[in-house]
Amino acid sequence: MRISTFFYTFKQGIRNIFRNKWFSLASIATIGACLFLFGMFYSIIVNFQHIVKTAEEGVSITVFFDEGIEDSRVEEIGNLIDKRPEVSKKVFVSADDAWNSFKDEYLGEYSDGFTENPLADSENFEIYLNDVSMQDSLVSYLESLDGIRQVNRSEVTANTLSGMNMLIGYVSVGIIAILLAVSVFLISNTVTIGISIRKEEINIMKYIGATDFFVRAPFVIEGILIGLIGSAIPIGIIYYLYSVVITYAAARFNMLSQLLNFLPVGDVFATLVPVTFGIGAGIGFLGSIATVRKHLRV
Template sequence: MRISSILYSIRQGVKNIKRNLLFSLASVGTIISCLFLFGVFYCVVMNFKSSMDELENSVVISVFFDEGITDENRSLIGEQIRLREEVNTMYYISPEEAWENYAKETYKDNYELAMESFAGDNPLQNSDSYEITLKNLENHAEFVQYLRELHGVRKVVSSEQTADGVSALSSIVTYASIAIIAILLMVSVFLISNTITIGITVRKEEIQIMKLIGATNFFVRAPFIVEGIVIGLVGSMVPVGLVYLMYDKVVDYLVSKQSIVQNLFAFVPAGEIFSVLIPVSIIIGIGLGLIGSLVTTRKHLKV
């Protein structure tokens, strides 16, 4: 296609929007509301996910060893575990650390006294362990089973109920968000398609003349595709801007007014969220416009 033809198609596309201003605005409005909700959902899901990650990291699996295990065998077990893909972090807790942690937790203010009275005689001599966190809690049960079957492992302690709960909640939130966003996007495509159909109906005579004169299919369709893309682009930029302006304010408000929220949630910084949300929204907006116009012109403009 020539540059002059591309410019002509762009001009015609913009003219179409002006001619069907009311319907174009309705389409833009729908995309704005869909992508605004998409943006809000995305922010909520990302923050929820980040909190889930924190929670997942707090689910620790402790691996204790057979009594009298050699340092070498213990290291070997460590190497084996570390090679597993599921492992996120793994620390070795020596008997001394284990006793100190226990004393701190149990005796609190009197813990130094307890340490002194047991000096040189560690009650948790055989309680050194590996503390492991997983990348994903879905495989938690299988992984614990694997650890239990390792030679030289005496006991594996883990909070299975928490792990299962977090994992299930995380899945529900993810699937529900995907479903809602998918429905919103389908509604947008339908509305863009409707706007383009009206544009085609209004310009029926012009399209017929174009076809009889010898315009290619692409040339006939190009202005409508431009129309769809412009509607999608405008419809995507407005809500992203709105969500961007609101995000920090809402987070600040929640943190300052609702301290319980601060404890529950690990808020993701705006930069991190919008470095993904801005391009994704624009791509979705343009994509919606493109799909809506392509589907409609294919249906109505059989030459």
Template sequence: MKIRTCKYFAKQSVKSIWRNKVMSLASIGSVMAALLVIGIFLILVLNVDYLAAKLESQVEIKVHLVDGLSDTIIGEIRKEIKGLSGVKDCVFVSKDKALKDFSESLGENSYLLEGLEGDNPLSDSFVVTLEDPRLAPQVTLAIKAMSNIENVVYGKEELEKLLDVTYFLRVGSLVIVAILLLISVFIISNTIKLTVYARRREIGIMKYIGATDWFVRGPFFLEGVLLGLIGSIISIGLLATGYYYIARYVEQQMFGLLVISLMPFQEVLKSLTVSLLAFGVVIGSLGSMISIRKFLKV
């Protein structure tokens, strides 16, 4: 495409937007409203994924050792566990530390454990973290087959439920965003169709004097892209501002009360900007192309 043609398309697009201010504002408003809804669900998707990743990273395997092992044997077991495929880390927890941690977790009721220091019923153990929580069953079986292992616990039922819930939330959220995107394209195409209808005589004249379909379609395509970009920029600004204050409120007012925090603002802003700008261009361009098909008789 020639530079002169590109300049012509850009000039005609800007002229059309300015000349049809009311319809242009309606199109921008429709894009903005659609992207606000999509953006809200996108923020939910991002936070669900962030929450799921955090929960999955907290999945641990507790390995209890038989009593009376020497430091050398404990070191060998740790080395063997760390050598297993999928194991991220393996931290040793002595029976004394386990009793101390348990006592601290009881708070005011820690007196119930008084006198157990000399006859500690707990065992030395390892806390094993994984690269992928789905590997827990295989890693557990491998550890159980080792020598000097008393018991291995990883919460099989809880892990399976966690993986099922996080999968459902991720897939469900993405499906909703996809449906909203299709609905948005339909709404925008109908809005832009009114603009195209108002210019049907202009299009007819251009076709009559021999203009090709792509030459007629070009300014409308670029116009749709510009309207989509404007609408997406406004929606990004509104959503980013809203999320910033909500995240700050949650951090300030709920500090210490929430186990899981919201996704950091900068990460949300980055994903939101890239996604909504892309959605805005797609919605605007598709809406324009769908709207003008009838008048081009393509």
């Protein structure tokens, strides 16, 4: 292909956008609307998951040992716990650590009356999980080990978080399916309008002796550009809204800052921007190919 042909094709693609400005606007609006919904939903989902994950990381199981257990057995149990896939972190709390912590938290200066450590038998492992839904299996395993007196766990929190995770999963699948169906419907409508506008033009090109590539290329360039513009607009809007919402939430619900732990804008957009532009360009590419393809066999 000649360089002049390449530039001509590219120029035609850009000019096509302005030639059919209403069609272009309709396409940009359609793609923009779909990607706006996608972006909003993605931001909500990742934040929800982040909040749940943060809460999950705070849920721990405490393992107490039999009285008079030997240090070597404690070490063995520690090694066995480390090998479990559901464990993300394990902290050893000695009897002295437990007593100091208790003193600081509840007794203060009144602790002076104690000459011995009343929590002598309370050395333990604090175990943090990767996924709270695995709590039951880990507890069963721990209870089956020799040398373990008691396993404390937070059943209500674990069940709530586990249920929430499942709910998010189902809602995600449902909303994505609805969004996809709406997108396909809107885009196929826009493409149908595109076909009626372009049919005659494509026929003329083919009669004069244009190759399929020559006919297709400006439409494809036009489609990709429309897709990219249709992506940039919702990205900009979501960026603005997201910044406003997290700033507002941080200020308005200061008390809940531990619970409402939002992801920073950069973390969300590091994935959202390339994915949105990719989907936008992809929709534009496929839409234009589908529009032209039907009419190339002239």
